[in-house]
Every structure is written in structure tokens, then in C-alpha cells.
Amino acid sequence: MEGLAILCLLWAAAALGAAATEIAAEAHPPPVTNFSISVKNLCTIHWQWSPPEGVNATCNLWYDSHLGEDQEISLNNFRVEEVALNERICLQVRTQCSVTSTNASDAVEMCTAPPEGDPESAVTRLQCIWYNLSQMNCTWLPGKKAPSDTNYTLYYWYSTLEKSLQCTNYYTEGLLIGCSFDLLKEKVSSFGKIQIMVTDTAGTIRPSYNITFLNSVKPDHPIITALAFQNDSLYVEWESPENFENNCLVYQVEVTDSKAEFYGAEESKSQCHISQMPQELPGNSKDKNCLVISNVERDTLYTVRVRAKASKYCFEDRDLWSVWSPEKSIGQKPDPTFYTITLLSIPVAISISTLLLLLYLKRLKIIIFPPIPDPGKIFKEMFGDQNDDTLHWKKYDICEKQIKEETDSVVLVENLKKTSQ
């Protein structure tokens, strides 16, 4: 019995020994060495390290790297990431002897230098929107502590450029400052990224970085090519904005009736069938889309406009609607300016005609009823006015009489002659 117990113990010891060597092979490998960092382009960070020395031959080295929450386990002794360098960016690397091992080395950390300058001098709300798959528009607000005469410069880089370029077309939009540059879809890989840095020529503000994914785009507006009544429905047809492939856009059609009330907006991504096109429309190679709105009244004026956004089947849907297309109207109601003019001109016309009528009636009255001679008036005209004059003259006469009697009669005769004329 004792011999068996000893044997068992020996076996157990042997088993333990084997396990111990296995653990030793799995046990914490040394950390990486020669850890270095470099930044290329505007914000492409390259981390690189060398394998630790004195690693057990049975250990197949894997590197577990953490960039914040983002973990990567790889056999590569480097890691490349595009990160907006607005703050210190750190990568921690551990070594381990298998992918799934829980025994990793101590972490070694390597960080970028934070951008230089007062954080409050850096531009804020830096964002870029890709328009029409052909142009990038970036805007920002000046930092709180940035001098008011700061001359901003924007640099950009994407994968097919050898080195970063400087944006040249600066503009202001209210408080926003912006710059736009060409970015044709042919030049960039789909779903690529573009690195942006905004700084100033004098180097006094802290640079700001942004990485914009080319996975969302704001289209140019569509153009309404036809608007027609078809029985009791309204046929709207429009042309897709340029540059987009079939079925990569959705549309919104807004119809307003003459009472300026919102009639409805409908989303549509249906392609037009040739059979739906009215006869008078010549065939066109451009993409046509259409919508038929039923139950419309022909004695109403309808105003229609259309806008587009990139479809979620081709791009990330960030609700970047295009501006509305130019409006088109159809219907019979006179337009409101005509109404206003009419409404304004009615009272004016009435007053003018009343005035003319009054004048006409006055003339008519004169012809039909010639003024009845008024003896009193005539007498007054003959004598009354004269009386006044004679009175005057009389006074004068009286004075004259008193002064020089002889000329008096002569004056009176002249006076009478004057009145009879």
C-alpha cells in the first residue's frame, strides 16, 4: 500500500513539473524594445518597435496594442493609424506568446507630442463637407484667443497625394471662415479619408486637425425638367445631379398649392420609365426621375421643387440634403403680384373715373342748363364791384375835392370809362 502511495506521489510530482515548464513558456515575455514614433503626412502616425531579446524559442511573439479603446493583436512590429492630432495620442504595446494568451508583458507606451500653442487659440468647429463628389468645403470658427488679423491656412492630404497641399480659395460665411478645394471622386479611393490641418501663416495659433471620411456627400440640386397635368394628376420629372451613379440618390418633392399651404413632400427614388414621359419631351441621355401626384385640381396653382441626398445604399446617410432645385409652377390661378396690382388699381381707377365723370357732368350741366342770368349778380358785377371801386374813388374824390376841386370831375370821368370797359 505504501509503495503505491509513493508511486502516486511521484507521478503527481512529474505531472506538476511538466505543467510548470509549460507555464514558464507561457509566462510573461519581456516587453518590446526600441519603441519609436513618427508622424507622416498631416496625421498619419507610425509606431514601430523591436521584439524583446531573450524570448523562449517556444514563444511565438504576438503584439497586443491599445490605442485608447481600440485593441489590435498582430504579428506585425508596427502600427499605422490616422488620428486627428489635437491632443497627445498614445499607443501601449504588450507582447504575448499566443493570440489568446492572458499572460502579456508589461505595457510600453509611446505618445505623440501635443500640438504647440494655447489651446484657446486653435480654431473650433472645424468640419468639412464633400459637395457634388467634386469639391471639399471646410469651415471653422476662430479660436477665442486668436488675434483678429490671423491669416489662416488649411493643408489637406489624401492617399493619392505625395505630399500635403495648401488650400487657396478662402472665404467667410458670417462668423465662419472657410476654404474649398477640388476633390474629384476619381482622385480618391472610395470610402477613403482626407486629413485636414488648419493653422496660420505666422504660426501663432495652435494647429487644429480633422479627418473627414469620404463616405458622405452633399449632392448638387436636381433640375425639374417637366411639370404637366395628366388627367387629375400632376406629373413631375427631374434630372439627377451630375456625378452620381444610378440609385445612389433619394429625392424629396415638395408641392405647394396657390394658397401657399404646404401640400406634401414625398421621398422618391424611382427611375422614370420612358412610357411615363409625356410625348412632347425629347429623349435625353441624362437620368430622369419622376413622380405622379394624384388628385390635383387644375384650377389651382402648384409650385414644385425637388432636392436630393445620397442614398444610404451607396453612402453613409448623414442627412446632407442638397439645396432645393429652382421652383416650377403649373396651374391657372393668376399669380399674387397680378392680384395685388389689380387690387391696388381698382380704387385708383374708380377715383379717376369719378373725377372725370364729375368734370364731364359739370361741362354737360353748363351746356344743358346754361347759367340762368342772375340780375342781382349782374347788377352787382356792374355796380357792386364798381361801387367798391367808386367808393374807393369816392374816398379819393372826397380827398381830392377837399384839396383840389378842379381836377375832380376829370378823374371821375376817367373812372367811369374804366368801369364800362
Ligand SMILES: *[C@@H]1O[C@H](CO)[C@@H](O)[C@H](O)[C@H]1NC(C)=O
Ligand atoms: C531600432 O529601430 C530602428 C528603426 O526604427 C532600427 O534601425 C534599429 O536597428 C533598431 N534597434 C534595435 C536595437 O533593434
Ligand SMILES: *[C@@H]1O[C@H](CO)[C@@H](O)[C@H](O)[C@H]1NC(C)=O
Ligand atoms: C459638379 O461636378 C461636376 C463635375 O465633377 C461639375 O462639372 C459641376 O460644375 C459641379 N457642380 C457644381 C454645382 O459645382
Ligand SMILES: *[C@@H]1O[C@H](CO)[C@@H](O)[C@H](O)[C@H]1NC(C)=O
Ligand atoms: C495677414 O496678412 C495681411 C496681408 O497680407 C497682413 O497685413 C497681416 O499683418 C497678416 N496678419 C498676421 C497676423 O500675420
